[in-house]
Amino acid sequence: MGLKVVIASPEIIPFAKTGGLADVAGSLPLALKRLGCDVTLFMPLYREVVDRGFGTEPIGVQVKIPIGRRTVSADLFKGTTDGVPVYFLKRDEYYDRSYLYGTPDGDYFDNLERFVFFSRGVVEAVVSLGLEPDVIHCNDWQTGLIPAYIMSIYRSSLPATATLFTIHNIAYQGIFPADFLDLTGLPGEMYTMEGLEFWGKINLLKAGIVYSDVINTVSEGYSREIQTPEYGYGLEGILAKRREDLFGVLNGVDYSVWNPEADELIASRFSSDDLGGKLTCKKDLLREYSLRLKATVPLIGVISRFAEQKGFDILAEAMDALMKLDLGMVILGTGEKRYQERFESLAATYPKKLGVKIAFDNVLAHKIEAGSDMFLMPSRYEPCGLNQFYSLRYGTIPIVRATGGLDDTIKDYSGGRGNGFKFRQYSARALVRKVKEAISVYKDKKAWRALQVKAMQEDFSWDRSASRYIELYERALKKVREEPSTKGS
Secondary structure, three states: OOOEEEEEOOOEOOOEOOOHHHHHHHHHHHHHHHOOOEEEEEEEOOHHHHHOOOOOEEEEEEEEEEEOOEEEEEEEEEEEEOOEEEEEEEOHHHHOOOOOOEEOOEEOOOHHHHHHHHHHHHHHHHHHOOOOOOEEEEEOHHHOHHHHHHHOOOOOOOOOOEEEEEEOOOOOOOEEEHHHHHHHOOOHHHOOOOOOEEOOEEEHHHHHHHHOOEEEEOOHHHHHHOOOOOOOOOOHHHHHHOHHHEEEOOOOEOOOOOOOOOOOOOOOOOOOOOOHHHHHHHHHHHHHOOOOOOOOOOEEEEEOOEOHHHOHHHHHHHHHHHHOOOOEEEEEEOEOHHHHHHHHHHHHHOOOOEEEEEOOOHHHHHHHHHHOOEEEEOOOOOOOOOHHHHHHHOOOEEEEEOOHHHHHHOOEOEOOEOOEEEEOOOOHHHHHHHHHHHHHHHOOHHHHHHHHHHHHOOOOEHHHHHHHHHHHHHHHHHHHHHOOOOOOO
16 A cells, blocks of 8 residues: 655646646646645635636535634645546635735735645645544645644644645745734744744745655755755755755756647647758748748747846846847746836847747747757746746757756756756856857757757656655654654753
């Protein structure tokens, strides 16, 4: 009998998504199931889930959740994703909203209350349903209180349940005024420098780090980076203290979705044995963006959140130099208003060579991966990254900055070796220099074809990553069942 695993996540594909966390939370369970685990998922029942008609049904179970001095109820709904059960916590007061975490103007004012409700509600539901999981796998700050609840209020109810906490992006921490500590219902003694306290406030991500049995992030490189002041966002000290319990596990790719041989969203399918369809996809992409470029001109794709983290400051600085080169570029994404406006302005300046669409568009994302020759990811930091994996499979050669998961997965091209192009210095000059290098290789059609074939044969499937997660689950279980806990003391 395999491990019984509960995965709690604030977003899960196909139900609701704002970023890569949803991809991980939707794909990892399927790989775990293939490896024999008994997996159950939990997430909030957002308006988006209801509106998109996923067929969730009430199960007739209601859990009571203490929040501060009042008790609120959650109706449990149930759905499935590829045979894996998904429980949804429903309370319209918190989740019947247009966005998951906030509007374009900022975060929702009651996010602490919303995710106290979710975190404690997950634990209450697990107990009420009699699931008795071996491990509860928590993801990001929205679930950071679950390990704290398990360790304190619910330890007697779940005496043999371990916790794994995954940090997908340490920059987002869930920091709230200390005055609202009572909403959590946690013992006051947990509000210390060794616990929830963070510069006079409460920090939900820190709670997950401190009170979980094992911690991981989504690449080996990022697990090291976040222990430094440059990348730790104030939590490098507590992470260094728990370094024996901190691991890096690369995200994987669902090749049933991202595969040019079977992709129904692109203009023509292709493979490493027959790349002819890729040219058809490129012509289709040029039409999509109304770019007047010859199909022989190298085309660079970008799909990203418009944010400094993703390198949009150095990309904006580099654009005039890039537009002087013999290339085209297509960009898709949403994000910070200043970058959206800057790149829309650049597209107006270079209408024949640069196309920009401010949107979240899954179909167009597939078209960009299939039709581009290169894919640019100039991130300031990148916990793992997923688009470099997609790009490799589509023969779209990544050009990345050497950080986090990008550094772990992309090997710089040199004389036939490597699977992409990588620059280390975070600067517009280094970015432009590496693009020029990629273009020079592109002009050698034989060398470029060999590079594409090599890239398309890389394997970053979920099965390998899922096996590593099982190892971490077993490590966490061993700590709970064989050793007295000293976390947070």
